[in-house]
Amino acid sequence: VYEPPVLAGIGSFP
Amino acid sequence: MTPPPERPGLRLRRDVTACDTETGMVLLDERTGRYWQLNGTGAHILRALLDGGTPDGVAEALAARVEAVSREQIAADVRDLLDRLAAARLTEGAPAAG
Numbered sequence: 001v002y003e004p005p006v007l008a009g010i011g012s013f014p
Numbered sequence: 015m016t017p018p019p020e021r022p023g024l025r026l027r028r029d030v031t032a033c034d035t036e037t038g039m040v041l042l043d044e045r046t047g048r049y050w051q052l053n054g055t056g057a058h059i060l061r062a063l064l065d066g067g068t069p070d071g072v073a074e075a076l077a078a079r080v081e082a083v084s085r086e087q088i089a090a091d092v093r094d095l096l097d098r099l100a101a102a103r104l105t106e107g108a109p110a111a112g
Contacts, residue, residue, distance in 0.1 A: 006056055009102075011048070
C-alpha cells in the first residue's frame with residue numbers, strides 16, 4: 001500500500 | 015587553500031545527519047538545531063536518490079511495488095519531496111538525471 005512521502009519538522013535540540 | 019570540489023548529485027548538507035528509525039528516518043540539522051522526520055516512503059526515496067538514483071527511476075521502481083498508484087503520481091511526489099528537502103535546507107545539489 002502506497003503512502004505518499006511526508007517530511008515533518010518535529011522539534012529542535014530545567 | 016581551496017576547498018575540495020563538491021561531488022555531483024544530491025547529498026545531505028554538511029551539517030545534516032540522517033538516522034534510520036523503525037518508521038523511516040530522522041534528519042538532524044546541527045546548524046539550526048532542528049530535526050525532521052521522514053515517513054517510510056520518504057526515507058526510501060531519499061536513500062535511493064542519495065545513492066545516485068534518478069527521480070524517474072526511483073518512481074518507476076516504487077510504482078512496480080505498490081498498487082493503485084500511477085508512476086506519474088509517484089514521480090510528482092518524488093519531485094515534491096525534493097523541493098521540500100531543499101526548502102528545509104537539508105539537501106543540496108541535484109539528483110542524477112536520466
